[in-house]
Amino acid sequence: DVTQTITKAAPSGGKSSRDAKSPLVVVTMGSDSDLSVLSAGLDVLERFGVPYDCTITSAHRTPARMAELGRAAAARGVRVLIAAAGGAAHLPGMLASETTVPVIGVPVKATHLDGNDSLLSIVQMPRGIPVATVGINNSTNAALLAVRILGSHYPEYRDRMAAYMEGMRTEVEAKAARLED
Numbered sequence: 583d584v585t586q587t588i589t590k591a592a593p594s595g596g597k598s599s600r601d602a603k604s605p606l607v608v609v610t611m612g613s614d615s616d617l618s619v620l621s622a623g624l625d626v627l628e629r630f631g632v633p634y635d636c637t638i639t640s641a642h643r644t645p646a647r648m649a650e651l652g653r654a655a656a657a658r659g660v661r662v663l664i665a666a667a668g669g670a671a672h673l674p675g676m677l678a679s680e681t682t683v684p685v686i687g688v689p690v691k692a693t694h695l696d697g698n699d700s701l702l703s704i705v706q707m708p709r710g711i712p713v714a715t716v717g718i719n720n721s722t723n724a725a726l727l728a729v730r731i732l733g734s735h736y737p738e739y740r741d742r743m744a745a746y747m748e749g750m751r752t753e754v755e756a757k758a759a760r761l762e763d
């Protein structure tokens with residue numbers, strides 16, 4: 583169980599980090615209909631004690647708001663942006679075009695195409711503006727990748743990631759041992 587493993591990894595036992603004054607991670611989504619997909623990732627950020635902000639910015643419905651979020655990110659001290667979108671999912675790429683902060687895209691399964699449209703829209707960014715893309719609906723991995731990026735600068739996140747990975751390793755080995763008994 584990923585959640586249990588993460589709880590063990592967070593020295594503080596995890597703390598609520600919503601509405602942090604100086605978020606290290608900003609999570610945004612194209613629509614409130616994406617929120618259910620993002621909740622697992624938000625839970626990961628909370629359990630790793632990452633100060634984060636969560637908002638809605640649509641690349642096509644609120645383009646100015648989206649651009650402002652991207653342009654302000656670096657000056658706010660934001661280290662990673664996570665952007666989730668479905669359909670013609672241009673939010674992560676458009677956001678990345680407005681900032682030098684790394685952007686992780688979460689393709690949301692929102693249409694009749696099983697999320698393949700979202701995945702290809704995000705992963706197939708043309709040369710020059712990269713978006714790190716996780717699997718369809720996989721906000722957990724987006725958050726874990728954000729923690730790893732933070733870990734390259736902040737030792738506490740590197741240590742928490744190491745503890746999380748150790749927790750997974752012992753969990754799988756315990757399951758294997760039970761199976762082999």
Ligand code: RP5
Nearest residue numbers: 612613615667668669690692
């Ligand atoms: C995208 O369109 C959103 O990211 C969402 O995944 C999808 C559907 O949005 P709603 O019509 O539910 O607002 O922009």
